[in-house]
Amino acid sequence: MALHPYFILLLLVQIPSLQFSSATEFVFNRFNSTDLLFFGNATLSSNILSLTAESSFSIGRVLYPTKIHTRSPNSTNLLPFSTSFIFSIARIKNTLPGHGLVFVFTPHTGIQGTSSAQHLGLFNWTNNGDHNNHVFGIEFDVFKNQEFNDINENHVGVDVNSLTSLAAEPAGYWSDKKEGSFEDLVLNNGVNYQVWIDYLNFQLSVTMAPAGKKKPRKALLNVSIDLSEVFLDEMYVGFGAATGRLVESHRILGWSFSNSNVYVGELLKTSNLPLFVPRGKFVFGSSGFIAGIVGGIVFVLVFIVCISLFLVKKKRRQKRLREDMEEWELEYWPHRIDYQDINVATKRFSEENVIGFGGNGKVYKGVVGGAEVAVKQFAHESEEGVREFLAEVSSLGRLKHRNLVGLRGWCKREKGNLILVYDYMENGSLDKKVFECEESFILNWEDRLRVLKDVAAGILYLHEGWEARVLHRDIKASNVLLDKDMNGRLGDFGLARMHGHGEMASTTRVIGTVGYMAPEIVRNGRASAQTDVFGFGVLVLEVVCGRRPIEDGMPHLVDWVWGLMEQGKLGDALDKRLKTKGGCDGEEVERVLHLGLLCAYPEPNSRPTIRQVVKLLEGNSDTVESESDSMEAYMLDKAKTTAMWYKYRRSFHHKKHPTLDEIRSSLSSSMSLPWSDIMVEGR
Numbered sequence: 069m070a071l072h073p074y075f076i077l078l079l080l081v082q083i084p085s086l087q088f089s090s091a092t093e094f095v096f097n098r099f100n101s102t103d104l105l106f107f108g109n110a111t112l113s114s115n116i117l118s119l120t121a122e123s124s125f126s127i128g129r130v131l132y133p134t135k136i137h138t139r140s141p142n143s144t145n146l147l148p149f150s151t152s153f154i155f156s157i158a159r160i161k162n163t164l165p166g167h168g169l170v171f172v173f174t175p176h177t178g179i180q181g182t183s184s185a186q187h188l189g190l191f192n193w194t195n196n197g198d199h200n201n202h203v204f205g206i207e208f209d210v211f212k213n214q215e216f217n218d219i220n221e222n223h224v225g226v227d228v229n230s231l232t233s234l235a236a237e238p239a240g241y242w243s244d245k246k247e248g249s250f251e252d253l254v255l256n257n258g259v260n261y262q263v264w265i266d267y268l269n270f271q272l273s274v275t276m277a278p279a280g281k282k283k284p285r286k287a288l289l290n291v292s293i294d295l296s297e298v299f300l301d302e303m304y305v306g307f308g309a310a311t312g313r314l315v316e317s318h319r320i321l322g323w324s325f326s327n328s329n330v331y332v333g334e335l336l337k338t339s340n341l342p343l344f345v346p347r348g349k350f351v352f353g354s355s356g357f358i359a360g361i362v363g364g365i366v367f368v369l370v371f372i373v374c375i376s377l378f379l380v381k382k383k384r385r386q387k388r389l390r391e392d393m394e395e396w397e398l399e400y401w402p403h404r405i406d407y408q409d410i411n412v413a414t415k416r417f418s419e420e421n422v423i424g425f426g427g428n429g430k431v432y433k434g435v436v437g438g439a440e441v442a443v444k445q446f447a448h449e450s451e452e453g454v455r456e457f458l459a460e461v462s463s464l465g466r467l468k469h470r471n472l473v474g475l476r477g478w479c480k481r482e483k484g485n486l487i488l489v490y491d492y493m494e495n496g497s498l499d500k501k502v503f504e505c506e507e508s509f510i511l512n513w514e515d516r517l518r519v520l521k522d523v524a525a526g527i528l529y530l531h532e533g534w535e536a537r538v539l540h541r542d543i544k545a546s547n548v549l550l551d552k553d554m555n556g557r558l559g560d561f562g563l564a565r566m567h568g569h570g571e572m573a574s575t576t577r578v579i580g581t582v583g584y585m586a587p588e589i590v591r592n593g594r595a596s597a598q599t600d601v602f603g604f605g606v607l608v609l610e611v612v613c614g615r616r617p618i619e620d621g622m623p624h625l626v627d628w629v630w631g632l633m634e635q636g637k638l639g640d641a642l643d644k645r646l647k648t649k650g651g652c653d654g655e656e657v658e659r660v661l662h663l664g665l666l667c668a669y670p671e672p673n674s675r676p677t678i679r680q681v682v683k684l685l686e687g688n689s690d691t692v693e694s695e696s697d698s699m700e701a702y703m704l705d706k707a708k709t710t711a712m713w714y715k716y717r718r719s720f721h722h723k724k725h726p727t728l729d730e731i732r733s734s735l736s737s738s739m740s741l742p743w744s745d746i747m748v749e750g751r
């Protein structure tokens with residue numbers, strides 16, 4: 069097809085305004101740093117836009133340098149617009165991919181008011197859903213966020229002032245050839261896709277197809293929408309993207325835009341474009357058309373044969389997900405364990421092998437590779453849950469410490485059902501040795517104190533001993549296990565989330581157990597190192613008092629111990645059964661109780677760090693030395709100041725510890741999360 073000379077001119081340079089002053093048309097087949105405005109981590113490399121850095125929690129935005137008109141002069145009628153661009157979202161080897169890119173109309177430059185991860189560099193917690201945003205976007209989102217009612221982890225959505233899309237469809241296109249046949253596309257397999265977005269007479273259509281294909285006649289999304297309230301008279305237009313803990317690259321290879329009747333969508337160069345399809349296994353994931361691009365039909369045939377054999381052999385159901393796993397299997401410890409091996413190890417999950425309950429079901433004992441193991445099942449409601457979880461497990465499996473329960477491996481059985489294999493702990497969980505247990509088996513004071521020191525050392529390792537801070541989030545007696553030498557080991561990292569040092573943890577899911585949750589968790593849902601310290605404080609009190617934090621007809625354990633301290637009867641808090649056993653020093657008991665109360669202090673910043681706690685606990689063995697240590701003396705002094713407890717009482721005068729439902733509804737409203745995303749364990 070021969071091009072009209074005028075169009076050839078368009079191809080070469082950015083087009084000056086043509087018909088009237090409010091018209092903007094441009095075609096970028098190569099980008100140049102003077103063409104656009106760059107914000108956040110967006111950069112230009114080899115004339116291609118890279119919207120995000122290949123690092124976690126990156127945000128980038130690129131805008132056309134001048135505002136464009138959305139209305140004709142002296143008119144309230146919206147101008148139609150038509151834009152087309154080519155993007156590539158590619159996984160980076162060995163990381164899970166997230167989160168997506170957005171074509172955006174916005175009144176402002178810069179990235180203020182936006183967050184990374186699920187907010188796609190478009191909004192943040194506060195302004196999401198606000199009508200004053202005047203932001204319109206088309207999102208290409210590769211993560212399913214329940215809080216925004218995302219339909220799946222690979223969708224295209226229309227966003228008006230909110231990440232909850234007005235309309236969304238799974239990525240793909242309607243074939244022109246076969247009537248009614250829909251071809252799925254994987255947004256983040258690195259393939260170059262062309263997108264067409266057209267707005268005319270209040271009708272918005274979004275169409276996408278692999279670059280090089282003709283624009284499909286039927287749009288992917290075709291919705292009636294009045295943008296006159298959303299669009300200010302002049303708006304910036306461009307692209308944004310974000311990564312979270314999950315990372316992928318977001319690139320724009322070409323872009324055309326017009327708000328006049330000049331149709332520039334066909335002027336994008338769609339062939340001989342650079343390719344960003346990752347090498348290695350990910351290539352397999354993106355089926356069909358890659359073949360053409362990759363070339364070498366023989367290779368492709370060999371690949372297909374290999375894949376088919378593999379498919380048959382492994383009976384892979386969740387193809388894409390499983391490929392993630394194989395990637396890890398090669399690169400990460402702990403290794404995936406074959407389901408058959410686990411089945412054999414636990415004698416087909418027989419009742420006689422049940423050693424307890426945890427996670428979302430029974431815990432079985434078994435022998436894998438000659439070692440005794442505990443096998444725990446977890447059910448996640450969604451595929452994403454499993455993906456996130458595995459991302460975490462791949463790192464958590466590398467945590468090794470004498471006071472942590474070792475994770476040996478994992479296995480995914482079917483959709484949403486995970487099995488974790490831990491080292492077997494001969495002496496079961498701490499709660500069994502402190503509460504509800506025959507008196508002769510009960511732990512004596514020395515053992516209890518030693519186990520508390522072990523747990524504190526385990527938490528210290530999680531918080532500070534590793535390149536990233538790991539929060540446990542669910543410290544309680546039933547998560548402390550005793551090995552054959554009666555060493556305390558902290559278990560159940562299934563609930564922990566990882567965070568870079570110095571970064572405030574935030575998550576869309578709130579985790580914890582009623583009775584062990586710090587007051588600020590109940591208020592804002594944010595876990596931190598201090599909330600773990602709070603959990604440890606409650607653990608100290610329950611282990612010393614031999615009482616669960618919440619018991620019928622009793623005040624919350626923390627309140628109860630304060631009460632006794634205020635009355636000068638702190639010694640009465642000690643587990644009665646220990647008194648008969650003897651062998652504990654009253655002063656030492658009081659010091660440990662003070663420490664527990666200090667850790668469970670309501671104001672997070674007044675709690676000691678776990679490092680200080682470890683020092684304090686160690687100091688107990690040598691009173692004289694600890695008195696001379698000014699930090700410890702200060703801490704203990706602070707703990708003993710009764711004024712502090714009154715302050716606590718004032719701030720909590722309504723007092724009663726919140727119930728499970730109260731916690732959920734408080735979190736649900738303060739975090740604008742759907743009820744179902746708030747996971748709180750009853751005990």
Ligand SMILES: *[C@@H]1O[C@H](CO)[C@@H](O)[C@H](O)[C@H]1NC(C)=O
Nearest residue numbers: 081082099100101102103115
């Ligand atoms: C970018 O384009 C402008 C004109 O559009 C030109 O003057 C400039 O030299 C170009 N810069 C580079 C680095 O290519």
Ligand SMILES: *[C@@H]1O[C@H](CO)[C@@H](O)[C@H](O)[C@H]1NC(C)=O
Nearest residue numbers: 108109110121122123126127
């Ligand atoms: C991304 O941007 C942030 C904030 O501007 C900056 O701290 C960080 O270093 C950038 N990352 C890279 C890889 O450029």
Ligand SMILES: *[C@@H]1O[C@H](CO)[C@@H](O)[C@H](O)[C@H]1NC(C)=O
Nearest residue numbers: 088089090139140141142143
């Ligand atoms: C728009 O209105 C201004 C004054 O209100 C006038 O000067 C201008 O000529 C008008 N433009 C058109 C295109 O009607």
Ligand SMILES: *[C@@H]1O[C@H](CO)[C@@H](O)[C@H](O)[C@H]1NC(C)=O
Nearest residue numbers: 180181182183192193194195
């Ligand atoms: C969101 O952005 C607005 C505007 O920049 C800012 O005032 C607000 O504090 C931000 N909220 C969060 C949670 O970052």
Ligand SMILES: *[C@@H]1O[C@H](CO)[C@@H](O)[C@H](O)[C@H]1NC(C)=O
Nearest residue numbers: 271273285286287288290291
């Ligand atoms: C969108 O829908 C309208 C009517 O509902 C139809 O006329 C139009 O052809 C559709 N556009 C596309 C691109 O599918």
